[in-house]
Amino acid sequence: MTESKKRALVIGSSGGVGQALMSALQGRGFDVTGLSRTGQGLDITNEGNVSDVFGQLDGSFDQIVVASGILAARSGPEKSIGAVTGDELAALFAVNAIGPALILKHSKHLMPRDRRVIFAALSARVGSIGDNRLGGWYSYRASKAALNQLIKTASVELRRTHKHLICVALHPGTVATPFTRDYPQHTSVAPKEAADNLLNVMEGLTPEDNGSFFDWAGKQVPW
Template identity: 40%
Template sequence: MNTEKQSHVLIIGASGGVGQALVEYYLTVGWRVTAWSRSRLSITHDALSCVQVQGYHPEQVADAVASLADLSGVISTLGVLHNAEFMPEKHLGAVNAEQLEASFQVNTILPILLLQQLVPKLPRKAPAFWLQLSAKVGSITDNYLGGWYSYRASKAALNMLLKTAAIELARSHKQLVIAAMHPGTTDTGLSKPFQDRLPADKLYSPAQSAARIAAVVEKLATGDSGKLLHWDGTELPY
């Protein structure tokens, strides 16, 4: 994405493996970075503004949103696959309301509400971007293995919400690109329980994934708005 002034990025979920790597990457290439995280970051830099938030519900980030200015783009890394209470469901009998609700809350509801809040902070007449990390397994077309019900469904719903928002906002923010992206399996806590099944060359370091995400951002064009993108920039099917 070519802009005359593209120097300030907001990283949401900046204390996670990919989020922190993105902060480090953009500082290295000379961007101004605002980092939202629930945990305190250990990074210090003159171009970095760290905002520790209690959570990502609208009322919890209202002050942080109000303080933003001159924003060029947003990268949100929010997402949950498992936690202390649940793992991905392997079969229909494991599906339950609590896990579905938890997955949709983090993977679907919070990202779209954050977009709703942050759109007024993005320029209406200049290039800008909103990139939300999603997952290839959220593709309905590409689902050949089944399982992982709540994660797949919440990511598919996320993709639909972003596609719908992209259509609407193209009328008011003609140079804004809203996209979802599959970053590949990255060596973070999210993928840790499943890494032993992967070939070594299919597990990427956070720094690798951050550089790939940034490369996709750099090439975004308005025609990409509403798409689900692979880490190499190719389009994935819904």
């Protein structure tokens, strides 16, 4: 009897990291489905749209990866509290925190209960409150910290019904994409390398890692 292919779902599949994850997963034998605004019209900030798109998906997935996110919306990362605006905060929270929360909500029916399943959202080390030494980047930091709390909280609830669930936040490092091209001072890696690093981490996770925050090398990041 031939074993069926594992299935993966990548949200944000049109972005640099999302595309690389799609390719890397396919290279590892996964049947991969991608969702993005440009490809499938997915608007993660609109719950009705999220519900409609995810309601059209059948079966279950062994890995669900949220690779969507923005670094800045209107004004760029803030260096001081004086530069913070409500519009920038709201825009980043909508994409970086609210969007993944809606995806979690509407993908629950796609998570198998009888076997290992990973739900991973790409976060950022700067979203760590415990690791914040430099300050600045208020909206991005706060939105990723909110994402981390949502992942942690969902990991507690969903584990009650999905015993084999691994719900985690992952820091991919600085990836050389249009997302980061205005910040050359940060050492970056190619999307393909970042994707392989992330998949290597995910392959090594166990249900005991549920509710954790890891970097691209598999090291735990403080909340």
